[in-house]
Amino acid sequence: MRAAILEHFGGPDNFIVGEVPRPVPGVDQILVKVAACGVCGHDLLNRAGHFPHSRLPLVPGHEIAGTVVDTGLSVKRFKAGDRVALIQRIPCGLCALCRSGRENICVSGPGFYGEEISGGYGDYVIASERNAVGVPDNIPLKIAAVLSCAIGTGFHALRRAMLGLGDSVLITGASGGVGIHTVKLAKLMGLKTIAVTSAEDKREKLVAAGADEIVISPGYQFHKQIREVTGGDGVDAVIEITGSPTFASSIRSVKAGGRVMLVGNVEPGNVPLNPAMAILKEISLIGSGHATLADLQKVVELVATNQIQPEIAATIPRDKVSDAHRLMEERKTSGRVVLIHEDT
Numbered sequence: 001m002r003a004a005i006l007e008h009f010g011g012p013d014n015f016i017v018g019e020v021p022r023p024v025p026g027v028d029q030i031l032v033k034v035a036a037c038g039v040c041g042h043d044l045l046n047r048a049g050h051f052p053h054s055r056l057p058l059v060p061g062h063e064i065a066g067t068v069v070d071t072g073l074s075v076k077r078f079k080a081g082d083r084v085a086l087i088q089r090i091p092c093g094l095c096a097l098c099r100s101g102r103e104n105i106c107v108s109g110p111g112f113y114g115e116e117i118s119g120g121y122g123d124y125v126i127a128s129e130r131n132a133v134g135v136p137d138n139i140p141l142k143i144a145a146v147l148s149c150a151i152g153t154g155f156h157a158l159r160r161a162m163l164g165l166g167d168s169v170l171i172t173g174a175s176g177g178v179g180i181h182t183v184k185l186a187k188l189m190g191l192k193t194i195a196v197t198s199a200e201d202k203r204e205k206l207v208a209a210g211a212d213e214i215v216i217s218p219g220y221q222f223h224k225q226i227r228e229v230t231g232g233d234g235v236d237a238v239i240e241i242t243g244s245p246t247f248a249s250s251i252r253s254v255k256a257g258g259r260v261m262l263v264g265n266v267e268p269g270n271v272p273l274n275p276a277m278a279i280l281k282e283i284s285l286i287g288s289g290h291a292t293l294a295d296l297q298k299v300v301e302l303v304a305t306n307q308i309q310p311e312i313a314a315t316i317p318r319d320k321v322s323d324a325h326r327l328m329e330e331r332k333t334s335g336r337v338v339l340i341h342e343d344t
Contacts, residue, residue, distance in 0.1 A: 001019070001020060001021070001022040001122055001123040001124050002017065002018070002019060002122070002123050003017070003018070003019075003020045003059045003118070003121055003122035003123065004016075004017050004059065004060075004121040004122075004318055004319065004321040004339075005017070005018055005020060005057050005058070005059055005121075006046075006047055006056065006057060006058050006059075006060060007056060007057045008056065009047065009048060009049030009056070010047070010048065010049075011047075012047070012322040012323075012325035012326045012329070013322050014047065015321050015322050015325075017318075017319045017321075020057075020059060020118070020122060022123070022124050023117075023118055023122075023124055023125060023126040024126075025070060025071070025072050025126050026072055026126075027072040027073050027074050028072050028074045028075060028128055028129070029071075029072050029075070029090075029126045029127065029128045030068050030070065030071045030072065030075055030078050030084075030126070030127050030128065030129075030132065031068070031069050031070040031071075031124055031125075031126060031127075032064070032066040032067065032068055032069070032084060032086070032124065032125050032126070032127050032132075033066050033067050033068075033069045033123065033124055034061075034064055034065075034066040034120050034122065034123060034124060034125060034341055035065055035066045035067065035141035035142070035145070035340075035341055036064075036065050036066070036120075036141050036142040036144070036145035036315075036338050036339065036340050036341065037061040037062075037063055037064050037065075037119070037120030037121060037145055037318070037338070037339045037341075038061075038063030038145045038146045038149060038150060038177070038336050038337070038338050038339070039061075039063070039321075039324045039325065039328055039336075039337045039338070039339060040062075040063060040149055040150065040177055040178070040328075040336070041176070041177075041264065041266055041328070042062065042149075043060050043061065043062075043114065043325070043328075044325060044328055044329060045266075045268060046058075046060055046114060046115065047060065047325065050268045051115055053111065053112065053115045053116050054114070054115045058114065058115070058118075058119075059114065059118040059119050059121050059122040060114035060119045060120075060121050061113060061114050061119035061120030061121040061122070061339070062088040062089075062112060062113035062114050062119055062120065062149065063088075063120065063145050063146055063148060063149040063150065063336075063338075064085070064086045064113060064119070064120035064125055064127075064145060064148075065083070065084065065085045065086070065135060065141045065142075065143075065144035065145040065147075066083075066084065066120075066125075066141060067081065067082065067083055067084070067141075068080055068081065068082040068083075068084060069124070075128075075129060076129070077129045078129065078132060078134075082134060083134065083135040083136075083137070083141060083144070084127065084132045084133060084134060084135055084144075085132070085133050085135050085144040085145065085147050085148055085296060085300065086113070086125070086127050086131050086132050086133075086148060087103075087104060087131045087133075087148045087152070087290065087291050087292065087293055087295075087296050088104070088112055088113055088131075088148060088149060088290045088291070089103075089104065089106065089109065089110075089111055089112040089113065089131065089290070090109050090110040090111065090113075090117065090126070090127065090128050090130065090131050091103035091104075091106035091108075091109040091130050091131060092106055092108040092109035092130075093109070093128075093130045094108070095107075095108045098130070101292060101294060102292065103130060103131070103292060103293060104156070104289050104290045104291060104292045104295075105289050109130075110126075113125065120145070120339075121318060121321060121339065123341060130293065131293060133293065133296045133297050133300055134300075135300060136300070136304050138304060139300070139303055139304055142312065142315055142338050142340060143303065143310050143312065144300075145338055146177070146310055146312070146336045146338060147296060147299045147300060147303060147310070148290070148291045148295075148296045148299070149177075149178070149290065149291070150177040150178055150181050150310070150335075150336045151181040151185070151299045151302075151303070151308065151310060152290065152291025152295045152296050152299050153178050153182075153263060153288075153289075153290055153291060154171075154178055154179075154181050154182030154185050154186075154239065154263075155182075155185055155291065155295050155298065155299055156288055156289070156290065156291050156292065156295045157182070157239050157261045157263050157288040158182065158185055158186060158189060158191075158239065159295070160261060160286060160288050161237040161239070161259050161261050161286070161288075162259075163189070163191055163236060163237055165189075165190040165191075166190060166191070166192065167191055167192065167236040167237070168191065168192040168193075168194065168230060168235040168236050168237075169186050169191045169192070169193055169194070169235060169236065169237045169238070169239060170194045170196060170226060170235040170237070170238045170239070170250065170253055170254075171183055171186065171193065171194070171195050171196065171211075171238075171239045171241065172196045172238065172239070172240055172241050172242040172246040172250060173196075173197070173241035173242040173246070173264065173266070174195035174196055174197050174202075174206055174211065174214075174241075175195075175197045175199070175202035175205060175206060175334045176241065176331075176334075177311075177313075177335055177336035177337070178241050178263065178264065179195070179197075179241050180205065180206070180209050180311050180334055180335055181308070181310065181311065182239055182241070183195050183206060183209040183210060183211050184209050184210055184308050184309070185308065186210075186239075187209070187210030187211070187212075188210075188302075188307060188308065192212050192213075193210060193211050193212050193213075194211065194212065194213040194214075194215060194226065194229060194230075194235060195209075195211035195213070195214050195215070196215045196217055196222050196246065197214070197215075197216060197217075198216070198217060198218045198220070199216070199218070200216050202334055203216065205311075205334045209311075213229045215229070217249075220242075220245045220246045220249060221249055222246075222249050222253065223249040223250075223252035223253045226249075226253040227253070230255075233255045234252075234253055234254050234255035234256075234258065235253055235254055235255060235258060236254075236255060236258050236259070237254065237258055237259040237260070237261060238250045238253060238254050238258070238259070238260045238261065239261050239263055240260055240261060240262050240263055240264070241263045241264040242264060242265075242266055243262075243264050243265025243266050243267060243271070244265055244266070244267045244269060244270075244271045245266065245267060247271040247272075247273075248271070248272060251273070251277060251278075251283065252277075254281075254283055255281075256281040256282060256283075257281070257282050257283075258281075258283055258284070259283070259284045259285075259286055260283060260284070260285050260286070261286050261287075261288045262285060262286065262287050262288065263288050310335075310336070311334065311335030311336065312335055312336055312337075312338055313327075313333035313334055313335035313336060313337050314327060314333065314337050314338070315337075315338050315339075315340050316337065316338070316339055316340065317339070317340055317342050318339040318340060318341050318342065319342065321339060324337050324339055
């Protein structure tokens with residue numbers, strides 16, 4: 001099959017487009033012809049060599065939607081011609097995590113697309129009934145590609161934050177692909193939504209997404225502004241998407257007894273934390289990874305019924321993947337960049 005291949009870790013120009021073996025589905029797997037694949041910050045970090053499970057040469061891409069073209073003998077839920085979206089990894093389905101509905105962090109299955117297994121920058125991927133969700137005809141596949149990561153990641157984090165109607169939530173990196181959809185989801189959930197972004201020109205998009213308050217903070221020091229807009233209390237929860245650049249201010253923005261949901265980290269590495277702050281205020285630091293299968297099923301329903309409108313910043317042919325990565329690195333887009341396979 002044809003694929004965008006990363007042969008060396010480094011910059012956007014390290015991709016080549018060439019031929020690699022087509023994945024072969026096992027007895028319990030399906031073969032999906034990729035129609036579209038989202039590009040997110042995780043892809044940029046993977047390209048730079050920050051993930052230990054990635055082995056060169058590799059085919060990246062974990063935000064995948066397409067059409068089933070073949071199925072293994074034991075597959076019952078899908079058939080050739082079905083339209084599907086995929087969560088980011090193929091789980092084992094047998095371990096304690098999978099049995100408890102936390103297959104998004106399973107470490108016993110085939111693995112994560114673009115790292116342990118060939119990803120959506122290729123023409124085909126393998127999947128299974130444990131990581132695929134059917135997509136109705138009223139959702140274009142270029143939209144379906146972003147449902148698991150760009151929308152499902154925020155949905156998963158908000159669910160784990162255990163917020164109630166009228167609670168306040170701060171979202172960092174709010175104009176990015178995950179951020180802007182998390183703003184929309186928070187508004188849909190009836191939360192008081194505060195969006196933090198570094199650029200004034202993103203304000204209009206965030207207003208349209210439903211943010212109640214918008215804080216512009218190019219220097220990532222926003223906790224005093226958060227205190228002002230919350231009457232000195234701070235917020236019930238922070239959805240920390242940016243990571244190390246905003247972490248210190250996020251900790252200072254949460255109220256006593258609040259939660260900081262650790263979702264993303266654009267600059268890999270450690271962050272400073274004074275344990276006394278977390279101890280005295282009983283702040284919970286909670287990691288939140290990717291969408292589960294149940295999360296993705298719910299997101300598909302929200303989009304199919306027009307309760308959430310996905311934001312696509314740009315669609316770019318898969319063979320021009322380097323252009324997509326450069327566009328992402330500029331951080332001037334609002335929403336998700338999507339690679340389109342040209343023969344779909």
